[in-house]
Amino acid sequence: MKTKILQLILTCIVLPIFGQYKFLELPKLDVEDLKLTSYSKNPSEPAEVLYKTFHYYITDGELHLDVISRVKIYKKDDAKKFLEEEIYTYQSKNRNEEKITSLKVNTYNLENGKIAATSVDKNSKYKSKENNNYSVTKFAFENVKDGSIVEYKYSVLSPFLYVIPKVMIEDEVPIRHFEYVFDVPKYFGYNVNYKGELKPFKQEVAEKMLYGADYKTYRFAYKDIAAYKDEKYVNNIDNYRTSLRFELNSTNFPITGGGQAYDSRTGAINDTRMQGGFKSYGVTWQDIRKQIYEDENFGDELKRSSLVKDLLPEEIRSIKNDEQRAAAVLKFAQSKYSWNGEYAAFTDKGLRNLISTRSGNSAEINLLLILLMRNADLNAEPVLLSTVGRGILTGYSPSLGMLNYVLASIDFNGKFTLYDATSKMTSPNIIRPAALNYYGFVMTKTEAKQINILCPEKSVTYLTVDAKLNPDGTFAGNFSDRDTMLYAMMNNESYDKDKTEYQKENYKERYKFPYSNMKSGVTEKGDFETSFDFDSDTFADGIGNKLVFNPLLFLYNKSHEFDQTDERRSPIELYTGYDKLKKVTITLPDGYTFENVPKSKKFRTEDNAIQYVYKVTQEGNKLTVETTTTVEDPVYPKEYYPAFKQIFDNITKMEGQVVTAVKK
Template identity: 80%
Template sequence: MKTYLSILILLISNLCFSQKFLDPPKLDIEDLKLTSYTKNPSEAAEVLYRSYHYYITDGELHLDVISRVKIYKKDDAKKFLEEEISTYNGKNNTNEKITSLKVNTYNLENGKIATTSVDKNSKYQSKETKNTTVTKFAFENVKDGSVLEYKYSVLSPWIYVIPRVMIEDEVPIRYCEYVFDTPKYYGYNINYKGDLKPVNQDVSERVLYGVDCRTYRFAYKDLAPYRNEKYVNNIDNYRTSVRAELNSTDFPITGSGSIYDGGIKGGFKSYGVSWGDIRKQLYDDENFGDELKRTNLVKELLPQEIKSIKDPKERATAILKFVQTQYSWNREYAAFTDKGIKNLINTKVGNSAEINLLLILLMRSADINAEPVLLSTVGRGLLTSYSPSIAMLNYVLAFTDIGGKPTLYDATSKMTLPNIIRPAALNYYGYVMTKTDAKQINVLCPGKSTTYLTVDAKLNQDGTVTGNFSDRDTQLYAMMNNERYDQDKAAYQKESYKERYTFPFTNIKTELLDNNDFQTSFDFDSDSFVDGIGGKMVFNPLLFLYNKSHEFDQTEERRSPIELYTGYDKIKKVTVTLPDGYIFENVPKSKKFRTEDSAIQYVYKVTQEGNKLTVETTTTVEDPVYPKEYYPAFKQIFDNITKMEGQVVTAVKK
């Protein structure tokens, strides 16, 4: 009986869902009357309708997009008030083009729908890089209660990879659809990622645009928001998405042989269906494989003192430092060279592929077996073993295996070390691409980074506290902070210390130490740490280092992994010396706690020697990544840390 009832409910729900594909409903005045989202009045906005329609005709890719968003709270919905469209600028007149763009704001005025169209002067183009043009526009006359709508079309010659479409958003979605229509002679992988199931789907063959086509259509209804979460490097890795990628063609005609001009040679042709196939494409490409053959360019580059280093690990590290010293990254991520390694050698500036391919060539010239690792940066998204994609690759690293110890090198930053690479490249996996093999490897930060926060303070009889403070980082943390400091010294000190600590301090000094640790120190003199109560001085023995709160405070169910870039130890050590004639009372007791598997640990250690009290805390997180199921453990541990570090101590006269 239950089975029949379930089937009946499913049939009824399908009958009730009447939205047709590519049939946007008319704007309903009732939507303009809404003042809040029914299910959750705190929502700032709601997507009423969103449609992505990709289709291929005459060897070109068309995209039609429609978006309609209800604004409930303008000040909290800034993401939707300005939009941008990125188009790719290729070589030989292969540019993507926006063929139409309409932008409207709808408001309810005197019981009727009033339309405000965006003036042409409000639209502008900003060329972000040499290969990308971004068209930006802002909605006009937006109020609480407005409905914002844009429609645009893009024409593209690039049909190899159809851009990924994100289905979920940080606000609720009433209806969203994805449609991709392609002639049958193009074969595509439809890469579907995420937990959502469409309420309506149609994967079939039919005649469209005058030819036999395959159509892929997915519709979604009443989606809950998938909000940004703290400690997630790229939330789009976990939201539901759809992406199509060409895997084969089977044309009955003869043409130029280009997959971009609609004149593909007849017969069946397969494209990158395995990582081995992609390896071959890389080595056949003049901007990758041919560049790795240019050994003559680097014969005389390395100083003899580097070539003569006996230990191969030390030699590899010296070559890394040589490239870091001599060449600079132009801040462009790439899997292929642009102007080539020869140009890099001459100009001293190049993209990430040029920098690290040169590093590989130099290592090989010094009898070190180095190979390229290809990966996708954090911003580009995760690579997957089951869905090989050359279009997802946008970064190169150097890889060695000396004495059975695999090591990664990245010369794009002046601060990297062996296995300490740019955080943008720490994206779970990459592929070592040799001339004969493609092998997946982990690309995560090994070991742990340590932060030492140290305070040596003196409590004065008038309740003021004087002392000095140092903040020292090691490993990946040292590299990350050093790079931030190197880019803008004043901004780094302001954001990290002057805005964080409101008490007076002087002699601030930031420096890279000889052992590659990174440190900031200052002196302080403050009257804000101690409360006088009944002739006693009460204060937190951690002074300004205690945790008043923490960031594992998510109340909604965790949906994404916890990503930290690196495991870490955070060690706080505060020593407070009392003035003569004073003693401590109510000294907190030492304590420690941990998870059952010791993945997260905390120690609160108190020692007293005469009129000196030292509190040392150690927070240990063993790994750079944890599954979402660990979130309650993080929350519980850090709740307890906050409670422990909120304890106070009393200083009284003898």
Template identity: 25%
Template sequence: MKTFFTLFLLFLRIVCFSQEKYNSENYIVTLDDIKSTTFLKDSTANALVIYEQGKSHVDRNEYHLITVIKRKIKLLKREGFDNANIVIPLYITKTRYEEVESILATTYNYVNGKITKTQLEKKDIFTEAYDENHTLIKFTLPNIKEGSVITYSYKLISPFMFNYKSWNFQSEIPKLYSEYNASIPANWDYHVKLIGGKKLFKNESVIEKRCLEVSDGSYADCSNSMYVMKDIPAFIKENYMTTKSNYLARIEYELKTFQDFQGQISNYAKTWETVDKELKIDKNIGKQLSKSVDFDEILPAHIINESDPLKKATAIYQFVQNNFTWNEEFQIFKDVSIKDLLKEKSGNVSSINILLHNLLDTAGIDVKPILLSTRENGLITTIFPVISEFNYLIVQATINGTSYFLDGTDKFISFGDLPFRCLNQFGRTLDLKNGSDWIDIKPGKASTYFYKADLNFEDDQNLTGTVNTKYTGYHAIDTKKRYFSNKEAYLEDLENKSPYIEINDYEVENNILENPDFQETYTIDYDLNTNAESIYLNPFFKIFFSENPFKLQERTYPIDFGYPDNYFYMVQINLNNKYEVIEKPKEIMISLPNNTGSLRLSCSLLNNSVMLMMKVEFKESIYPPEYYPYLKEFMAKVVDTQKNSIILFKKI
């Protein structure tokens, strides 16, 4: 019987797979493409790219970059219909522009045993002005249904050989086959970057002789490359990650040099020595960094007269925080003006932090600016300079041998800390005299969330007592923002998260914004609302993690917390001889691989009191993808641990 069921299940699996005969070998739509209704490798997928191909080459006459794109998509569910809305962005300048030609789009359905085709009409293709540098071409495939197969193709013509066409192998839906062909004449030499960590199924290159010729007989050979990936999973965003552009599998090009047919070479790829020289004379960076500031006019006397360097630097930092407002602009190489900032009291990130730099420099503090890219902007290329990838500027101050990262744009950030958006692995320190260098951007210490409760059983069977919480690091920053922005809303939210607990006598220790930590104390009254002989009491009055943030079957990109993180929970419940403990949580002690994190739970009885302690520790800021299954299991255990109960029996 067991053998029979095994064979039966195997038969069902073969039948299911037989329903998925997608033609991923070419652009032709087959009957199997249309009749297949599932994608067993990812049952959550609402659409599937069956086949896609891109081909780029340089036009022999105009030297424009021509790219022909073909794509075949299966719409599995209604939620996948957005994949039938096609947007083609075109880049434009005042003198040149990209354009698109030969748009062909078709929807295939299977109706009453027959294949039907519905063509896109030209009147349903729209052009939309997006901004001064982009125009959008939009169209929607007609007559789509669950099970439809859509195909579309177009030719993109670009005069911008500086930006050779990049190719995304991965997207928000899975792909069976993705191919990109690049034909590059020897005149153009590019850095080629394969991003995302996924391996190519095929990577082939051949030389095509005399692919470009000019009237005087000069010619160039082409390097023709084919890149293929197969069975590419959908990219699914999840908690604890930076921007998805860091991880999407794709190929990108950065122009290094161009050589015309007369032999003249133009260099586009720069060295850091060249970049440093350019930044030194740049009106938005070097010129602003060298501007003198009227120290005595800007700062109050008590800051000017401070003799201790650390106290003086801290006071200058807090002065900039409290007197100048960041306008939320990230363009660090545009509209930077200390003069305008002093007048308007508002400016972009470069203006504010260059002012901070210059004030500290005038005060005799050793300071340097640091260029970086924020978490949402993406990781920086380190093998060669790509100055356009930087979108943020901070300051490094070194005092008595200790270095501090400073950012004056956020009044909630303490001296030596950075906004969370800046925690993106590394930055470039600008020393315009001695040359720039890479620097790690890491928080100085772990962030902690500490919760301690001392409770007693009163005569009315209520639990009452005092709660003390302390937040440090980024937990403190987030809590300060919520509290100081709206204290009433903060308290209301605190009570709403504990519907059976009444909160009174709320106080904040050191109730000032400049305090790096946030500490609060309050009393609670927990109505057990029972007259039963026994009580199932969950001792976790504060839940750190209500659900597991990790839900994917597999994660191919790092788990980026941004900073080491600690959670402490302690509760003491005085039973007052009213109850005895029948059952208590068992001790737990588990660790992540290589001791990079741990969970500990202990519960003991002492002098008619229950003592419970839990500690969750993440020692690393970033965990590689190989740690994902361990972290997923670890977090599941943390969530489950907070559901533990203590069983109490009423004493007679």
């Protein structure tokens, strides 16, 4: 399969020093900003970020973060993202934790020409536990109106110095002023990962005396940033907005006296009596491979083969074909163990606990799967990756902190097959969609090898309608919707989660005509199918002795989702290439014949990446219309968007044709 994989460019930049611009000076709140009723360049914008700053700095072996955000609200009903905020803090297994040290929240309104402030009461702020590692502090602004300015300031103290969290520079609304500052003692070395097309108008990298010591400071200032809107068919828009992330690559503490030890597992710096000197951290993927194999929560767990020696039934172990045996091991693991919903690259409670409780995180589930496969004489190896929500891994920007998922893999004749037991619905190479994130790394005891993590085969959707037209203009018939491969897995999992909601969202809210006998489930071949019977009087219009209708009936869509009018900024991400086949057969009543039957037609892009066929067949009083839409690959560069738009415009026009049934 010819996959068009997006090439992201992460740039470690060398920046010049600019003049007298002063960073970290919060502008005075301006009455004129409160008087504004709309954003001047685009009155449809719901909000505008007036000022935002992230200031990271390290003192006494701890990371400090000060955040200030000031946002003008033009349309409060459309700006909910900016009115309900969340601050996440992390706690490691050894009880190192981040703490919010201050939080101030205000809403500003103009009353009688003067600025009036409304503070958020302490009782309106609350903290909850999201999972074993993260807590979240939530708050909502009070007394917000169209025209208000909302502002918050908070500080966080953290022992975790390895990865400085990624900060997004661009947002879905315009930003007037944005600053990012990172001050770090000179004996820490950090990689600067700058991603995106936006350039700062002021930037500085310099060595200075700060906080009573020698520091290196990184400073970036931006102004008048255009909105970067969400786009359809993008799995994670933050992969393409401009962002900054720092990651520790080395320390070089003084040789004399005490020093500080960095714990790569927790990201914390601990006071010790160790001698100083240069030490490198995770500079290459080989270094990261070495670290995870030395970790008790990964490498040591993979050594525990004795845990699984009596788990597999002999009928699985005796399967002669390697691929069939691997698929059987996957099914065994799926039947015995359940994912607890936590993404992780390392075990939490360990494989022994998973075997006992039958529940574990993604690392525990798939590391156990690897041990089971090895027990069945299969050469299984772990694949580590970053899920869609965390961001895309690249070969040239090694990051232990980005890893949060494990898969099992087996090399069959030079081609890797991937296995994921976190879902009951997966199969070989059909893995959880959250893991389909471009790249991962096969981590063996001796090497780290980058591989593609994309769905290798197309999914097929079969939409079939068999209908009879009655003399009174009503239609009766049956409908089936069958999906294969990844689509089957996704629909099956969604249905299994909430059967009623699945049928409501996919059919009952889409089709407003009467139907009955709805059924959904997995077929014998592993496809997922929904079917129902229907009886409707809304598909045909009567004109004299003629009935006019669209031969695709309710499978005709008046619009499509490749309708973006602004220039496309992100790639087109579809999870999987696909074929979508519609087949509608119409049977006329006795004494009727067809007129104005549409003609067959097909069109495609020059490279056959997108293809469409409209085929019409008539046999007596039966008319069959078959359409096939083919999209070859799961990912396309943004330059393909005009081709998608043009093709689907033509599809909509082609499928809008009608046919006439005439009484003889």
